[in-house]
Amino acid sequence: MGNTIVEFKNVNKQYGQGEAIQLANKDVSFTIDEGEFVVILGQSGAGKSTVLNMLGGMDTPTSGTITVAGQEVSKMNDRELSEYRAGTIGFIFQFYNLLPSLTAIENVSLVKNIVRTGPDPMEMLRAVGLGDHAKKFPSQMSGGEQQRVSIARALAKDPKIILGDEPTGALDSETGVIVLQLLSDLSRKQGKTVILVTHNADIARCADKVIRMKNGKIREIRINESPVSIQEVEW
């Protein structure tokens, strides 16, 4: 593995004020190395999505520091955060969040409006096995196909880090395997840092590092010496 690319240091996140304060993350600290395939595991309400949202520059911590690729994300303003999300992060959502009025290729090409460099969108679509679905609209594709378009969209920016929030949560097992394989390959073959949030412990078996969370705190950080292949995961 390479250098540290992500560092969470004593990160707290609270919502609300006064008596209605809710602590979503309490004193969260961890590091992730470049090229690692990391799974943040936890039940619903464990605070894992909050970690991912702060890491993705969609939310800011109440205290503590978040450093990504040498930049202190927790101190960025709105404009810097936009640039950070555009240049560093590729986000994959549970419900794909494709733009329904754009075709598959247009959804992928969309990111070229913000990042001029990086791979060709059509190549990315072919890479996820959807070269012949380029002109289809999201409503004309299955959930798995839509999620693969979403991955192609994330890749087209050539991001340093790919974040996935329950990327297989809305998929059946067969399609889920295809999507996971793609994400795993990104890490293993292309050296991208992939961080997934899931409540599925089986998926964690394929990861290089597993960060287990409960009640907003980190309970365990485990290095997986011998991750199993995606095909072996049972759903």
Add this chain to the structure above:
Amino acid sequence: MLVRKMTREIRKNLGQFLSLFVLSFLAVSLFACMKASNISAYNKLEDLREATNCADGWIFSEHFSEEDLSSVEALSDISSAQRRLHVTATAEGFDQAQLEVYVLDEEIVSTPYYVSGKKMDLSSSDEIWISDSFAKEWDLMPGDAFSFSAYGKILTKKIGGTIVSPEYQYLKADKDLDIVAKNIAVIYMPVRGITETFGISSDECPFNELIFTTNRSDVKSLEGSLSDALHGNYAVLCDRDDMPGIRIMKDELAQHDQFAITFPVVFLAIALLVIMTTMNRMIANQRTQIGTLRALGMKKGKIILHYLSYSFIVSLLGSVAGLFVGTYLFGEGIAAIFRAWYLIPGWTVEMDGSFLLVVVLIVLCCTLATYLSCRKVMNVHPAESLRPAAPKSGKETVLEKLPFWNKLGFSTQYNLRDISRSKLRSFMGVFGTAAGMMIMVAALASITTIRDASSWTFDKIQNFKNEIDFSGDVTLDLAEKYKNEFGGELIQTSAIEIAKEPHADSSKKKTTSLMVTEGMNCYRLTDRSRDLTELSPGTCAVTMKLARALDIHEGDTIYWHLYEKNTWYEAKVGLINRHPNFSGVTMLRSDYEASGAAYLPNILYSNASSVDISGQPGILAVHDDKDLKESFDIMMEMIYAMLIVFVAFATVLPIVVLYNCGNLSFHERVKEFATLKVLGFTTKKIRKLLSLQNLWLSIVGVFLGAPFGTVMLQYMFDSNGDSMDYPVSAGFLVYLASGLFVMLVSVLVSYMFNKRIKKLDMVETLKGIE
């Protein structure tokens, strides 16, 4: 509980519901302000006519005898009748105001409506009763002495009281282009005021009018029996529509009635679009909530009623507010403006059943539009509505088949597809902007049109420096003497009736004006294209609107007679001409004299640099071209007042509509915008994406609305009646300024969303399905 849900959701969607409030308010208030003053005018007019036994018919002749009156009174259809003498006189002092003097020997029909002082004493020889409007302008009180000249003599009488004539709601001096109360008055005088001054018996008094009331609605249908009773010895029979003092007010009120319908319809149409789009979105967003309520066992009817209550309550509040503000604030304002011009005692504002009907209609339309929106979701099975709706189907739009589609940028493709999927919302945007543009063009074009009419009048038609108006006692010799002294061109204007056949009955003839010129280029004619032209000797000119009304063409022969005479003459039409403020026939003096009619000019147009002959014999008034231009300035002031109202509407409409479009578009695409934000799009870029669509819709609206602006304005000018011919003139600058204004509003509206995009919570927005 559902009431709480409703109030909270109205608060949450305040922008849209506020628009609905504003639009229903505007629709009802516009109706109310036009109608409330009209209803009061109609009611007070009816009261006035009842109180004064206002005449239904007028018969004009050189003299009506006692026998003539008895014969007319004996007719079964005649309810009451009386004779009177009508003479136009001139005030001594008081800027030589024009006086319409009525001399009475009895007070039965069209009696004066008394405002101050005492009632008329028919045995009095030294009193007169004078228009209240004139008395107020000159600070005249009952008991004051007042002198005027008639039949070459100066009569000095005491003012017995101030009155309103039921026959003159519109009272304008001949010399004025617009109403100037201090320049004209109606005077009622007992017959002894004339007989004693001139030393004649009352039998010798030349009663030239016989007025009557009838139970027949069509007065002109009495012409046969009246003609028999008078042995054909009369010039003309008129009904109320022929009397300018009554007709012009009636036309004005009819114009207001039209506006009371037209403008609210535009606002109602936009309000309905706002409701349909707003409720469509709200109901689509609350699909699972509706499913839950139904799964909990709530009846379909109750849920529908809940959603209907949103638009019902908001439109009802807007309409009721519009009803009262429109009636008592705007309506009273309109009544106040028109009270200064038209004479109807007690004119203020009143409501009638139609107000309630309009409120009910607007609230019903708004509620029905909501019903149509929620009906769709209600028909979905509860289990199905608990699940999120299927995503909008993505399909190729027609535009995508264009060869250059692939060359279009992301924003363009994205917005074009969004428009094709949200047709109702897009239509609302285009319609609202088009309406705003239409109003704006009409507002600015009204200025250019009046300026154009002014230049048409003063640069083309009126080629003189001074207008010398002769009084009623001028002779031809005296008029010629003034002409020799100051140079220029003598003009005779007379009231005439024209028809396409001689001795035509009332249905085939029209009352209009005759202008006799000397063809000396002081008063010039313009053709249909408003280019200068000349009248060929042996022919006459007929103004375009009149020619159209009577189907008269160049080369036709027309027949005419002076209003007060019964001799018909014929003339060949050589020209169809146009004039902004004159409708009628123009002929050369030589042709007029050749016809055998007596020639007596009443105006001299002169180019003399200085004419100082006020008060000299035969002179009524002298106006220089500055005075004449003043009338246009007064008109311009009215236009400027109207302009403020127009510009206000032209601003409110695009703001309300475009804000709504943007709001709906924002809410419909909020997840997409959050996704774009996650992908790294900046606030500026997303705002551009959102505003681009509004910008396009505005541009389409601007182009579609532009031509209707002049159509609307022409309709407004034409609704003033056939006596006005104001071709709407709107140059490129009018369109450019209007377009830029509407586009500026559109751009400003797009900035309203800046903060919302900036504050858009990506995590919250992307968290749930709903």
